[in-house]
Amino acid sequence: MIFEMVKSKVVAHISYFIGSQNEAVVVDPRRDCGVYVEIAQREGMRIRYVFETHRNEDYVIGSRELAHLTGADIYHGPWPDFEYGETVRDGQEFFFGKLRVTAIYTPGHTPGCVSYAVADLDSGGETVLVCTGDTLFVGDVGRTDFGGPERKEWSENLYDSIFNKLLPLGDHVVLCPAHGSGSVCGGRIADRELSTLGLERLTNPLLQMSREEFVEHKVEEHHEYAPYFRTMERLNIKGAPFVGCGPNPPPLKPSEFKEKAGEGAIIVDTRPPPGFGAGHIKGSYSLYLSRLGLGGWVLPYDKPILLVLGSQEHLDYVARSLVRMGYDDLGGYLAGTIASWYKEVLPVEGLGLMTVADLRDRLEEDGDWVVLDVRSRDEWEEGHIEGCTNIYVGLLQQRLDDVPEGRPIALICKSGTRSSFASSILQRAGRRNVHNVLGGMDGWKKAGYPVTK
Amino acid sequence: MIFEMVKSKVVAHISYFIGSQNEAVVVDPRRDCGVYVEIAQREGMRIRYVFETHRNEDYVIGSRELAHLTGADIYHGPWPDFEYGETVRDGQEFFFGKLRVTAIYTPGHTPGCVSYAVADLDSGGETVLVCTGDTLFVGDVGRTDFGGPERKEWSENLYDSIFNKLLPLGDHVVLCPAHGSGSVCGGRIADRELSTLGLERLTNPLLQMSREEFVEHKVEEHHEYAPYFRTMERLNIKGAPFVGCGPNPPPLKPSEFKEKAGEGAIIVDTRPPPGFGAGHIKGSYSLYLSRLGLGGWVLPYDKPILLVLGSQEHLDYVARSLVRMGYDDLGGYLAGTIASWYKEVLPVEGLGLMTVADLRDRLEEDGDWVVLDVRSRDEWEEGHIEGCTNIYVGLLQQRLDDVPEGRPIALICKSGTRSSFASSILQRAGRRNVHNVLGGMDGWKKAGYPVTK
Amino acid sequence: MIFEMVKSKVVAHISYFIGSQNEAVVVDPRRDCGVYVEIAQREGMRIRYVFETHRNEDYVIGSRELAHLTGADIYHGPWPDFEYGETVRDGQEFFFGKLRVTAIYTPGHTPGCVSYAVADLDSGGETVLVCTGDTLFVGDVGRTDFGGPERKEWSENLYDSIFNKLLPLGDHVVLCPAHGSGSVCGGRIADRELSTLGLERLTNPLLQMSREEFVEHKVEEHHEYAPYFRTMERLNIKGAPFVGCGPNPPPLKPSEFKEKAGEGAIIVDTRPPPGFGAGHIKGSYSLYLSRLGLGGWVLPYDKPILLVLGSQEHLDYVARSLVRMGYDDLGGYLAGTIASWYKEVLPVEGLGLMTVADLRDRLEEDGDWVVLDVRSRDEWEEGHIEGCTNIYVGLLQQRLDDVPEGRPIALICKSGTRSSFASSILQRAGRRNVHNVLGGMDGWKKAGYPVTK
Amino acid sequence: MIFEMVKSKVVAHISYFIGSQNEAVVVDPRRDCGVYVEIAQREGMRIRYVFETHRNEDYVIGSRELAHLTGADIYHGPWPDFEYGETVRDGQEFFFGKLRVTAIYTPGHTPGCVSYAVADLDSGGETVLVCTGDTLFVGDVGRTDFGGPERKEWSENLYDSIFNKLLPLGDHVVLCPAHGSGSVCGGRIADRELSTLGLERLTNPLLQMSREEFVEHKVEEHHEYAPYFRTMERLNIKGAPFVGCGPNPPPLKPSEFKEKAGEGAIIVDTRPPPGFGAGHIKGSYSLYLSRLGLGGWVLPYDKPILLVLGSQEHLDYVARSLVRMGYDDLGGYLAGTIASWYKEVLPVEGLGLMTVADLRDRLEEDGDWVVLDVRSRDEWEEGHIEGCTNIYVGLLQQRLDDVPEGRPIALICKSGTRSSFASSILQRAGRRNVHNVLGGMDGWKKAGYPVTK
Numbered sequence A, B, C, D: 001m002i003f004e005m006v007k008s009k010v011v012a013h014i015s016y017f018i019g020s021q022n023e024a025v026v027v028d029p030r031r032d033c034g035v036y037v038e039i040a041q042r043e044g045m046r047i048r049y050v051f052e053t054h055r056n057e058d059y060v061i062g063s064r065e066l067a068h069l070t071g072a073d074i075y076h077g078p079w080p081d082f083e084y085g086e087t088v089r090d091g092q093e094f095f096f097g098k099l100r101v102t103a104i105y106t107p108g109h110t111p112g113c114v115s116y117a118v119a120d121l122d123s124g125g126e127t128v129l130v131c132t133g134d135t136l137f138v139g140d141v142g143r144t145d146f147g148g149p150e151r152k153e154w155s156e157n158l159y160d161s162i163f164n165k166l167l168p169l170g171d172h173v174v175l176c177p178a179h180g181s182g183s184v185c186g187g188r189i190a191d192r193e194l195s196t197l198g199l200e201r202l203t204n205p206l207l208q209m210s211r212e213e214f215v216e217h218k219v220e221e222h223h224e225y226a227p228y229f230r231t232m233e234r235l236n237i238k239g240a241p242f243v244g245c246g247p248n249p250p251p252l253k254p255s256e257f258k259e260k261a262g263e264g265a266i267i268v269d270t271r272p273p274p275g276f277g278a279g280h281i282k283g284s285y286s287l288y289l290s291r292l293g294l295g296g297w298v299l300p301y302d303k304p305i306l307l308v309l310g311s312q313e314h315l316d317y318v319a320r321s322l323v324r325m326g327y328d329d330l331g332g333y334l335a336g337t338i339a340s341w342y343k344e345v346l347p348v349e350g351l352g353l354m355t356v357a358d359l360r361d362r363l364e365e366d367g368d369w370v371v372l373d374v375r376s377r378d379e380w381e382e383g384h385i386e387g388c389t390n391i392y393v394g395l396l397q398q399r400l401d402d403v404p405e406g407r408p409i410a411l412i413c414k415s416g417t418r419s420s421f422a423s424s425i426l427q428r429a430g431r432r433n434v435h436n437v438l439g440g441m442d443g444w445k446k447a448g449y450p451v452t453k
Helices: A034-043 A063-070 A145-169 A197-203 A211-220 A228-238 A254-262 A273-278 A289-297 A312-324 A337-343 A356-365 A377-381 A393-402 A418-428 A440-446 B034-043 B063-070 B145-169 B197-203 B211-220 B228-238 B254-262 B273-278 B289-297 B312-324 B337-343 B356-365 B377-381 B393-402 B418-428 B440-446 C034-043 C063-070 C145-169 C197-203 C211-220 C228-238 C254-262 C273-278 C289-297 C312-324 C337-343 C356-365 C377-381 C393-402 C418-428 C440-446 D034-043 D063-070 D145-169 D197-203 D211-220 D228-238 D254-262 D273-278 D289-297 D312-324 D337-343 D356-365 D377-381 D393-402 D418-428 D440-446
Strands: A002-008 A013-020 A023-027 A046-051 A073-076 A093-096 A099-105 A114-120 A127-133 A174-177 A266-269 A305-308 A330-334 A352-354 A370-373 A409-412 A434-437 B002-008 B013-020 B023-027 B046-051 B073-076 B093-096 B099-105 B114-120 B127-133 B174-177 B266-269 B305-308 B330-334 B352-354 B370-373 B409-412 B434-437 C002-008 C013-020 C023-027 C046-051 C073-076 C093-096 C099-105 C114-120 C127-133 C174-177 C266-269 C305-308 C330-334 C352-354 C370-373 C409-412 C434-437 D002-008 D013-020 D023-027 D046-051 D073-076 D093-096 D099-105 D114-120 D127-133 D174-177 D266-269 D305-308 D330-334 D352-354 D370-373 D409-412 D434-437
Touching (some): A013 A034, A013 A174, A023 A034, A023 A093, A034 A063, A046 A093, A046 A099, A063 A073, A099 A145, A114 A145, A145 A197, A228 A289, A254 A305, A254 A330, A254 A337, A273 A418, A273 D273, A289 A312, A289 A418, A305 A312, A312 C034, A330 A337, A337 D440, A352 A356, A356 A409, A356 A434, A356 A440, A393 A418, A409 A440, A434 A440, A440 D337, B002 B034, B013 B034, B013 B174, B023 B034, B023 B093, B046 B063, B046 B093, B046 B099, B063 B073, B114 B145, B127 B145, B145 B211, B174 B197, B254 B337, B273 B352, B273 C273, B289 B312, B289 B393, B305 B312, B312 B330, B312 D034, B337 C440, B352 B356, B356 B409, B356 B434, B393 B418, B409 B440, B434 B440, B440 C337, C013 C034, C023 C034, C023 C093, C034 C046, C034 C063, C046 C063, C046 C093, C046 C099, C063 C073, C099 C145, C114 C145, C127 C145, C145 C197, C228 C289, C254 C305, C254 C330, C254 C337, C273 C352, C273 C418, C289 C312, C289 C393, C289 C418, C305 C312, C312 C330, C330 C337, C352 C356, C356 C409, C356 C440, C393 C418, C409 C418, C409 C440, C418 C434, D002 D034, D013 D034, D013 D174, D023 D034, D023 D093, D034 D063, D046 D063, D063 D073, D127 D145, D145 D197, D228 D289, D254 D330, D273 D352, D273 D418, D289 D312, D289 D393, D356 D409, D356 D434, D356 D440, D409 D418, D409 D440, D418 D434, D434 D440
Parallel strands (some): A023 A046, A046 A073, A127 A174, A305 A330, A352 A434, A370 A409, A409 A434, B023 B046, B046 B073, B127 B174, B305 B330, B352 B434, B370 B409, B409 B434, C023 C046, C046 C073, C127 C174, C266 C305, C305 C330, C352 C434, C409 C434, D023 D046, D266 D305, D305 D330, D352 D434, D370 D409
Antiparallel strands (some): A099 A114, A114 A127, B002 B013, B013 B023, B093 B099, B099 B114, B114 B127, C002 C013, C099 C114, C114 C127, D013 D023, D093 D099, D099 D114, D114 D127
């Protein structure tokens, strides 16, 4: 038995390649699905089935292209009405190599969620692992807020799926969720990619609650809904266009870059926040590598995206990450990175950069400063600078009216990355006197400065 | 938390790289330990500790070189007296990143065996995984026959370690043993590299027994002791010489190869059995890639080893595999493989090759044929050809007197690989009229020919 | 300036990636053209032009797919009428980075051959290198036999192109031909991938001749025309179907393999000749890795091809090599290679294997033996075994009537690889008592056995 | 014949792997020499000889370790007295595979320089390529200033070596020098890694001169002598310590990093100039990846070096580059890069960053500004800002007294990288009001601002 996790950083997505003898299955493949073909070729296996745990909202699934490449059959749950593949039946079994996969309906995160339990027939058919999609994570459970008015019912279903369908499989079963820490699909997923149903039963905070507490918690829990989700949902119902060997945006000379930007292309600058603050192309979004996924809040699908990279080596990561979010129209990247822009004497603009000590000094000196904390509401509630405003970075572009004008603004998040993105949103909106606090609340707390709850 | 298995095929060895934040530990590193340094560099981690579960018998451990490269501290158990590293205390705790490792004395396989339980402090300190070395495998437990006269006591200790030390950690704990299927350290290790203590409790045949049954079984169980084990034990007590970036045997022209062979070097031919049977250099051992580990039964440490490869791409795998077993004196490999030998008109010899149908025909026609089944005693007992002799391939070289002379011999194993090795042992000993049965007992049974128990 | 050779072994093809600053061109790309995209991404370059030196006959060109992936413009010569791309003008110049490419009409090998001279504008515009396609090779020149009745004229053109167009560029110009040693496009291409026009002027045997001698030589020179050339020509005029990330034939269980073979699929066994001789699936062609290109003589385009590999690592090489020759219908490969066939007790057949000493003994003992030398006519004329018949391996399938029946046959080539292929052709045709001479004429000569011219 | 260039970016070094059949030679191997062993293993070759063209001054040669790994013999020229290897004789020939190497004494750059001409015996023994070390480059020739008082004689020798020894080999010979563009061993090496003796004869500006002009030019030519050269010379005479699989500096937490820096370790910040300017650890040198080699001007050998990386992927490149310059004492790198420093609220300092337009504005507004141009004297002489001072960046640390104090300083180079390094040197020396001009003279000229010669 071969078991391999394939992780996609930007959306903290995890897919699974599970093989035995000369056959394999893939659960929740990513869009650029060559990686599974490579594993199959290396191991001498044929991919027989592609299983989807649910209609994903945060990334484009690669089932259709993988099936096209391998001849595999695709199965997904009973909701919504997919335009490709087959609907799996609750309890349906699939045999390949010496393994058996059993589909288990686990509604809750969506009405059509399915988990896939994998048993080893050589060990008497006991379940070895279960792929739970967005139903159960390490340290968290799936969101139910997509249910809207039916959120309560979805939350009840989720509880029942976990307690009546999954946990009964046994403490010994290895947990294989569709997301790890950092995903937008669960706010508190643990930073550990190894768990079992027993470990979750014992330590997952949500599983310590009664059904009533659980449902109440899930109904009141706060989540954001990024605009790009809608596109993901649409693409995942009908099956996204194929990407072949992956995206190939061309290098652009500064003049070409400038021309495309002038025609409405959107600029994404993936350099670290200090370099972005020191100088960037006017109108750029600051989306550092590790936070590229936040682009889903602001990037449109109907305009080309232009890239400013910190290093040529990052091209593949950045381009693939965007394609996994459905951004196929990559117009190119700035050849020679920002240095070539300076050499061509094209206009740059900077940003105020502050340390937490600078911020404290400003606040003490000058009552005029606005502090805007762009972390999530949950993070903000756990402790923030007195008097600051909280607008989640993802919502900032829509809530510009809530940001006072005419006063110096300091943007803060946990470390300085999301606040760099927020700063760039304000600058794009024409705001001046914008400052990014490097070190963020981590630094502020470390320095022992006062925090309010 | 980063968790990575590093597998070494030839001895079915598994080591573990476990990291958190900027720190990591390695459990039971292999000898060519650059792989751990590469993971550490990729993840931005420093290897702080190297943990050994026990004095290994079947491969050379790389702790000392890894510590040299990284500054890590080495810990091992209280037996035997190692000439390097520190002895860990039962219950001793180590903290790194957000993880805690607890050493648990689990004597049985040897008196000094230690397991290492890893807990995630972010999840309340519950044990997530346990590295069990050769104490508990997937579907099997460690050998106790190294105990010799104390075998019964060691077996009792093993039972107690498993039932009183490991299983109480909880069904939910992921099992991380030092070996997978195919290892000589456990005859029945399952072909699945994913398990938990709960899964073993439920399905491991050994764990279904009472303490009395278990001990009796372990005392009577049959294992072979390959001669190279002694060298492994010796090297692992004092720490083996460093291997740097790995072995680098040179290509040899046929004339150079012939000269070295003439001076006493040993020839290992790693081509598939049919090619070996069709023609090979006189005196070669037939050790196909997947069964290279069997070389430990016959290869001396005081003579250079010469290689005949099936493909230039196999050089690295073959050379590293031998070095992992302590064979550092690799004299070179035949440039241009066997084709160059034919072109130089140097002497080759062949082997009789038969299908199972051929064998049945011979046996029906001619009472003179000897069938030698070279599988392990356990395999033989589960069903063999009537009238055949069983000598385990590893013991064949020492038991040549038990092989009848002057009659045609057909060698058979499961599929034809070990019998090719056995055939080469007989040929080296001067036997003629030696035949390898391709397809082996798998084919014989598939064909529906009669089998006795 | 970046200069990178991309070599494709099976057809001894060489293509060129030439870049400067952020722009690049590719000359004669291979079909699976991802490699050029990867170089471009690594170097931060955009591929602006794809240049074809001529309509290739021996491999499928990847221009159209590469242009599709990168937006490059394709240029080729004035003959034949291509269904894609632009026709370059004689003397037409292209500028990219700090380089200039000049197209030079060099008819001869075909009427539409073009060479591309690359100059470095930073060095005063002197020509640095010239891509000569099949016009001029290292140690040889292009074939002119495709000219048929116009062969003489084509040969004259070739001479004039070399002497009046290429050599005048200067001795100092680096030569970049489209093929290296082993190509069917030139029988005597040297085994050295580095040359200059000056070195060719001094050492290329063809360039030492007078125009008259040259033309006479080219008109009388012997070449074979493999049947697959016709398909290559057809595909290269209209542009071949895209291959995406490359071929992905599935593993087949022995039973599946057998079924497909029974339905007419063709079996290609890429194991080394000794293993093939020891036993293979009835009806297989023996096409060892290094000689896979010979498949173009016998493999049809309207039936699936099934593979028997010597090693799982060879899958990619074998599948890509076949796709480069237009064999897109790869039905799969035998899972577990030949060993699994034996274990399923499916029918195998062997081949007689002989050393050169065996052959000499047979010939001395028994006048009945037929020796069939399957090397090219040129090789045969340089020395062969007295009394043997010469049929070039590529022509053997069509000339079976010229092979005597009812007598034992020994097949010989240079080393034993082509004769293994030839042996398999005879066996497929129902011949029995077929023997492959391992070591071949190289061994025969080495042994000092008599040779006739 | 296999011919492979192995390039090491930081010192613009080129070494050569040349093989034929199963044998190979390496010319001027770099210190971390595993790359040659890998090529040899891939190609099935044994490295027989290591040839050194001269005692290198700018990087540590890897001959001794490569010989240790492979058993190769080392040869070098007659000067100076090396403590390892053999001295080659003028005209000495070496045969391997089907090639012949002939040593040609070519004194000039040093009295002991040797070139190695490689001929293909299959092509009648004509020279195919020549490895010229630092004697002849693409577009330039070697420095002769190491000759000190004997510089004139060395220059004469260089001329004679080129004109009487190398060029007579023929225009057709491929040139293989030891350095490419960007090397300190030749100020004007062309940005093209492909040349021939004929192309140099035609286009190399130095080869257009008469002997008298050439010698005069070389005697008057300006070169800098970086302090680390002395260490390179010393190490290359006796043979440097082995580096095994390469350097392995550990990640350091901010507190550990700070502690080591406090104990005297030197900080090298390899992030791009804008990020460095935005904020860096006090006392850091700004040495961006592409200009790391400049570290040889200021980095001591008796203190540990600490790294601040822009990206974890750069670790290997940075560490290897420093080791190639003999900096073996790498104390570690900042874990989590500069972001972790901010989060720990440790002290940072910034730098003034200006565009060229900013600079022009400052100069127009305020007569107090000092412009310091840190390019080489040659670059400066080709055009600079009126009134600026020129101190070559490498010399700045020693010439601090020549930099006016108490006034705002703008540092400028070609693009902004060397001036970032220069800025960091001034800051380390306690200077304040230091500004780096991004875009540099390239930008200044592009903007059309006035330039003086």
